[in-house]
Structures are given as C-alpha cells and as structure tokens.
Amino acid sequence: MVDEETSDPQVIPYLLYADAGAALDWLAAAFGFTVRRRDARKDGIVRHAELQLDRGGVIMLGSPGPGYRGPASLGGATQLVRITVTGLESHRDRAQAVTGQVSPVQPGPAGWRSYSVSDPEGHQWYFTEPTDAPSGASAR
Numbered sequence: 001m002v003d004e005e006t007s008d009p010q011v012i013p014y015l016l017y018a019d020a021g022a023a024l025d026w027l028a029a030a031f032g033f034t035v036r037r038r039d040a041r042k043d044g045i046v047r048h049a050e051l052q053l054d055r056g057g058v059i060m061l062g063s064p065g066p067g068y069r070g071p072a073s074l075g076g077a078t079q080l081v082r083i084t085v086t087g088l089e090s091h092r093d094r095a096q097a098v099t100g101q102v103s104p105v106q107p108g109p110a111g112w113r114s115y116s117v118s119d120p121e122g123h124q125w126y127f128t129e130p131t132d133a134p135s136g137a138s139a140r
Contacts, residue, residue: 072122
C-alpha cells in the first residue's frame with residue numbers, strides 16, 4: 001500500500017477476529033487507539049474497522065465469517081504486533097486496568113524495554129520504548 005499523501009510504502013496490519021466489534025472496543029480501551037472507521041452490516045457484525053495510533057499508524061481488523069479460527073481457538077499465537085510507544089509505564093497501566101493480564105515491563109536488547117499482552121481472542125501485542133524515551137507521554 002502506498003500513502004497517497006507522501007507516496008511512501010506502508011505496512012498496515014490487518015487482524016481477523018471472530019467478533020471484530022468487541023475487539024475494536026477492547027483494543028481502543030486497552031491501548032488508547034482511536035476508532036477511525038467501523039463498517040457494520042445490518043445485523044451489527046463489524047466486517048471492517050480501522051484503528052488510528054496517535055502519530056499516524058493504522059491497524060485494520062475485520063470479521064471473516066464462518067470457519068474462521070483465531071489464535072485462541074488454535075491454542076497458540078499466530079502473529080505478534082509490535083508497537084513503539086512513549087510513556088511505556090502509563091501505557092502498560094492502562095492495558096492492565098482493562099485486561100488484568102499484562103506482563104511486567106522488561107529490559108530488552110539494544111536499549112529497549114517492553115511489555116506484552118494477549119487480547120481476548122489470543123492475538124499477541126508487544127509494546128516497546130527506547131530506554132532513553134521520556135516517561136508519561138502518550139502512545140505513538
């Protein structure tokens with residue numbers, strides 16, 4: 001995909017959920033994403049949605065329909081979404097308040113620290129911050 005404003009290539013994760021509407025609400029509450037698009041059928045099933053990060057990143061999600069099996073039903077992770085934020089501690093606290101099952105912040109390789117969390121359908125989320133980043137800022 002190419003950004004129409006800058007012509008720069010972009011990578012946009014598109015995650016599938018059995019209940020994309022519930023996932024959309026959970027992800028916005030837990031991680032502070034802004035819902036920028038929510039397309040639902042007449043029966044209320046969200047077929048396509050988009051979440052916006054503070055500084056321009058986008059994550060898309062949708063409900064694929066019958067036969068879909070997500071990571072939780074498969075018994076393990078099928079992918080990992082890594083997002084760099086500032087204010088990692090406060091970001092983690094927000095996620096902890098929503099889910100209650102968040103890893104501690106851990107030092108990582110080459111000047112990074114991180115925490116991880118699984119969403120209700122088993123998708124793995126990994127939030128990182130450079131160790132020299134200011135604390136208390138919002139997610140990127």
